[in-house]
Amino acid sequence: MRAITLGHYLPGDSLLHKLDPRIKLLCLLVLIVTLFLVRTFWGFILFGAFIFIIFLIAKLPWRYFLRGLRPVLYIILFTLILHFLFTKGGKVYWRLGPLSVEEAGIYMGTFMTLRLILLVVTTLLITLTTSPISFADGIEFMLRPFRRLGIPGHEIAMMMTIALRFIPTLMEESDKIRKAQIARGADFETGNIFRRARNLVPLLVPLFVSAFRRADELAIAMEARCYQGGKGRTKMRELHTKPLDYFGLFTSFGMMLVILLGRV
Amino acid sequence: MSNILELKNVSFDYFLNGEASLRALDDISLTIEKGEYIALIGSNGSGKSTLARLLNAILLPTAGEVWVDGLLTSRDEHRWEIRRRVGMVFQNPDNQIVATTVEEDVAFGLENLGIPSSLIKRRVSEALERVGLSSFRNHAPYLLSGGQKQRLAIAGIIAMRPHCLVLDEPTAMLDPRGRREVLDTVKKMNRREGITVVHITHFMEETLEADRIFVMDRGKIVQSAKPEELFNGETDLNQLGLEIPVLPRLIRMLRSEGLDIPANILNLNDLVNILC
Numbered sequence: 001m002r003a004i005t006l007g008h009y010l011p012g013d014s015l016l017h018k019l020d021p022r023i024k025l026l027c028l029l030v031l032i033v034t035l036f037l038v039r040t041f042w043g044f045i046l047f048g049a050f051i052f053i054i055f056l057i058a059k060l061p062w063r064y065f066l067r068g069l070r071p072v073l074y075i076i077l078f079t080l081i082l083h084f085l086f087t088k089g090g091k092v093y094w095r096l097g098p099l100s101v102e103e104a105g106i107y108m109g110t111f112m113t114l115r116l117i118l119l120v121v122t123t124l125l126i127t128l129t130t131s132p133i134s135f136a137d138g139i140e141f142m143l144r145p146f147r148r149l150g151i152p153g154h155e156i157a158m159m160m161t162i163a164l165r166f167i168p169t170l171m172e173e174s175d176k177i178r179k180a181q182i183a184r185g186a187d188f189e190t191g192n193i194f195r196r197a198r199n200l201v202p203l204l205v206p207l208f209v210s211a212f213r214r215a216d217e218l219a220i221a222m223e224a225r226c227y228q229g230g231k232g233r234t235k236m237r238e239l240h241t242k243p244l245d246y247f248g249l250f251t252s253f254g255m256m257l258v259i260l261l262g263r264v
Numbered sequence: 265m266s267n268i269l270e271l272k273n274v275s276f277d278y279f280l281n282g283e284a285s286l287r288a289l290d291d292i293s294l295t296i297e298k299g300e301y302i303a304l305i306g307s308n309g310s311g312k313s314t315l316a317r318l319l320n321a322i323l324l325p326t327a328g329e330v331w332v333d334g335l336l337t338s339r340d341e342h343r344w345e346i347r348r349r350v351g352m353v354f355q356n357p358d359n360q361i362v363a364t365t366v367e368e369d370v371a372f373g374l375e376n377l378g379i380p381s382s383l384i385k386r387r388v389s390e391a392l393e394r395v396g397l398s399s400f401r402n403h404a405p406y407l408l409s410g411g412q413k414q415r416l417a418i419a420g421i422i423a424m425r426p427h428c429l430v431l432d433e434p435t436a437m438l439d440p441r442g443r444r445e446v447l448d449t450v451k452k453m454n455r456r457e458g459i460t461v462v463h464i465t466h467f468m469e470e471t472l473e474a475d476r477i478f479v480m481d482r483g484k485i486v487q488s489a490k491p492e493e494l495f496n497g498e499t500d501l502n503q504l505g506l507e508i509p510v511l512p513r514l515i516r517m518l519r520s521e522g523l524d525i526p527a528n529i530l531n532l533n534d535l536v537n538i539l540c
Binding site: 132133164168172217218221222223225226227228232233235236237238 | 385
């Protein structure tokens with residue numbers, strides 16, 4: 001069976017892996033804000049260098065970044081082309097009917113593309129070094145203050161955990177159903193994309209029916225084990241901040257200040 | 265010996281569109297003593313699972329009372345204490361495991377009870393030890409075999425220190441080896457630690473080690489007897505959709521051939537000793 005990981009977590013024991021997930025989420029937030037404060041290309045070079053150093057500390061293989069960028073490749077290309085063609089101003093480089101590539105377009109296009117790439121890379125840096133389960137813990141904690149606004153932090157974290165728990169189970173099941181349907185003459189391989197999508201119905205319907213049945217049984221099993229929501233619940237693995245965590249947070253805020261005060 | 269479970273004239277109806285459409289349990293009264301090992305058998309639809317779910321307040325009786333350790337299941341303030349005291353293991357091992365690692369799953373119930381972290385860790389280690397899964401602590405549950413998954417489910421329950429374990433066909437989806445593992449674990453909990461067991465099963469062989477067997481048919485308990493009484497007695501189990509296990513059937517046949525075999529023989533070794 002294929003091993004499935006959410007957010008492509010890569011186990012390891014670097015300093016970055018050891019950071020408290022809550023701190024990592026906070027750092028990510030700070031760095032994303034910083035990225036939107038950057039106003040010049042120098043700023044991006046500075047930020048890029050910073051990310052590069054962290055990347056070396058995290059001891060991650062290169063190809064994971066390229067792989068992580070692949071899904072957003074089209075969005076990046078789209079942004080680039082859109083800006084090239086439609087942002088006007090400055091010297092005109094090329095013209096064809098109503099379309100033209102002008103200086104401001106090239107500037108903005110490159111600028112936005114760099115921002116997007118750095119955004120994805122920064123996020124990847126965090127997701128690659130945080131196990132999904134501590135991620136869920138971190139999110140639960142970070143959302144705690146918003147409880148009063150009606151944001152169900154505990155429930156979101158519990159949903160993430162259960163989703164993670166059931167991904168392999170449902171994968172196995174879909175494999176089984178697939179084989180059962182093939183044995184009954186179903187065809188999942190030929191035809192154009194629409195046809196193939198329609199042919200998936202005999203796979204998806206039983207899968208959903210069974211998923212709902214599972215959910216029902218799981219709910220009863222959870223209640224039987226005294227689950228009553230997040231209230232009054234404790235955790236086996238408690239999160240503790242270490243000096244390293246404060247250092248990480250300090251560094252992220254440092255980067256923000258450098259960008260702000262340096263006006264880059 | 266005191267009663268841990270007591271049902272007084274309990275009936276249960278399933279409702280459909282506001283109307284009682286199916287009487288699953290019909291005026292059942294029974295008592296189970298602390299430390300007993302009860303096997304509950306009956307054909308499909310006889311009400312076994314419904315009865316099990318009444319024992320820890322997942323379902324509440326339509327009529328009558330269910331008492332657990334002196335607590336009434338229909339009282340809201342008793343509900344969680346009852347669920348801690350009466351742990352439940354279900355049929356499908358996959359659909360009762362919540363967490364992504366073995367130890368986290370054992371911790372789930374304890375976390376719900378609001379127990380401090382250091383104590384949870386201790387109880388988790390202890391529970392895993394008792395079911396023999398210590399070496400799988402950090403494994404993902406889907407990598408376990410069926411028998412191991414059910415033992416994990418049992419560990420998650422006993423970590424909560426229950427007084428009673430209700431197992432709803434825990435071996436139905438397991439291979440023979442997994443079945444043996446689960447049965448041995450359950451028996452150990454009962455014999456060594458005095459946990460009361462209510463074991464619902466389809467496999468008649470699994471009832472031979474019970475202290476008492478309850479036979480259910482169409483919402484009623486039609487028989488309550490020791491295994492040797494039930495299988496050597498006159499009750500027509502076939503008519504209730506049940507089959508007599510191989511060994512008692514063999515003994516019956518030998519008896520009808522004129523061999524003199526005492527009534528309390530229920531395992532193979534004893535039988536061999538008598539015959540040879």
